[in-house]
Amino acid sequence: MAKIKAEYIWIDGHRPTSKLRSKTKIINGPIRELTQIPEWGFDGSSTMQAEGHDSDRSLHPVAFVPDPIRRGDHILVMNEVRYPDGKPHESNKRDHLVAVSDQHQAQEAWFGIEQEYTFFQGRSPLGWPDGGYPAPQGPFYCGVGADEVFGRDIVEEHLEACLYAGIGISGVNAEVMPGQWEFQIGPLGPLEIADQLWLARWLLYRIAEEYGVNASIHPKPVKGDWNGAGAHTNFSTKAMRETGGFAVVEAACKKLGQRHAEHIAVYGAHNEERLTGLHETCSIHEYRYGVSDRGASVRIPLITAKAGKGYLEDRRPSANMDPYEVCAVLMETVCS
Numbered sequence: 001m002a003k004i005k006a007e008y009i010w011i012d013g014h015r016p017t018s019k020l021r022s023k024t025k026i027i028n029g030p031i032r033e034l035t036q037i038p039e040w041g042f043d044g045s046s047t048m049q050a051e052g053h054d055s056d057r058s059l060h061p062v063a064f065v066p067d068p069i070r071r072g073d074h075i076l077v078m079n080e081v082r083y084p085d086g087k088p089h090e091s092n093k094r095d096h097l098v099a100v101s102d103q104h105q106a107q108e109a110w111f112g113i114e115q116e117y118t119f120f121q122g123r124s125p126l127g128w129p130d131g132g133y134p135a136p137q138g139p140f141y142c143g144v145g146a147d148e149v150f151g152r153d154i155v156e157e158h159l160e161a162c163l164y165a166g167i168g169i170s171g172v173n174a175e176v177m178p179g180q181w182e183f184q185i186g187p188l189g190p191l192e193i194a195d196q197l198w199l200a201r202w203l204l205y206r207i208a209e210e211y212g213v214n215a216s217i218h219p220k221p222v223k224g225d226w227n228g229a230g231a232h233t234n235f236s237t238k239a240m241r242e243t244g245g246f247a248v249v250e251a252a253c254k255k256l257g258q259r260h261a262e263h264i265a266v267y268g269a270h271n272e273e274r275l276t277g278l279h280e281t282c283s284i285h286e287y288r289y290g291v292s293d294r295g296a297s298v299r300i301p302l303i304t305a306k307a308g309k310g311y312l313e314d315r316r317p318s319a320n321m322d323p324y325e326v327c328a329v330l331m332e333t334v335c336s
Helices: 094-103 152-165 190-210 246-258 260-264 302-307 323-335
Strands: 002-011 020-029 040-043 056-066 075-082 110-121 169-174 180-188 214-216 231-236 289-291 298-300 312-314
Touching (some): 002 056, 020 040, 020 190, 056 152, 094 323, 110 323, 152 169, 152 190, 190 214, 190 323, 246 260, 246 298, 246 302, 260 323, 289 302
Parallel strands (some): 289 298
Antiparallel strands (some): 002 020, 040 056, 056 075, 110 180, 110 214, 110 231, 169 180
């Protein structure tokens, strides 16, 4: 029986924004089913998930994909964090999403997440002059050329890695600020997209590491007249996607406005620095929706308005949001 490397990935207890951790276990392979992957443990006192006198925490595998870095039969394993008795840890937001997904399964919710991020080399965004600023933003969005885009080799390698791993990546593009990029995942169901977004983030960090670059998902990586970084979340239910669904989309937009504060509370730390009413955002203190309005809290895409059915785009989540929490609160608000 062949020995394979299983990279166990989990979300730590760091606040206000959780970080990814991982370590390698040698197991018997090849792995065909999730049940073949054993639970594992770690020192929770080193990840802000335990005190030193009671530090053992459990890694419970919930999904696995082929490892695009090691290749062969090696795998990446996404895990929930649990206590030794099996109880979900407080930092484990996936467990709640499982319950919400089960409750609203009949509505067939789909999600698409647009993950923006910024490459940094040292203290400066990649491609920025030392101690200075590049030309004002404008030509960099979906740009081409060595004077317009920075880090494309990392982006292309990340795209290939996600495709190899079977992650539902659906596109990439350079963003408005130089050194800033975006990848999109979906449409997928709530658990699939949340698991895969975390795995795609891990791959981004891991691949950028090879280049001596780090990828930041802070919502306002550079202060001043520069775009922030979000994770616009596209959402629909079966009723929205069917004939006459536009009325259901509008009803969902109104529901979202009634719970604006509850959503903002789980849409990512430091989001007030990004949601200012400038740079294609609506103020964090305001809620509004509109067709084709990128300055709104929630945008109804023009394609949805024209077709009379489709999806909405919640533009409020920040780049550092936890997709387990975002997917859960969207379903709780819209599907109830």
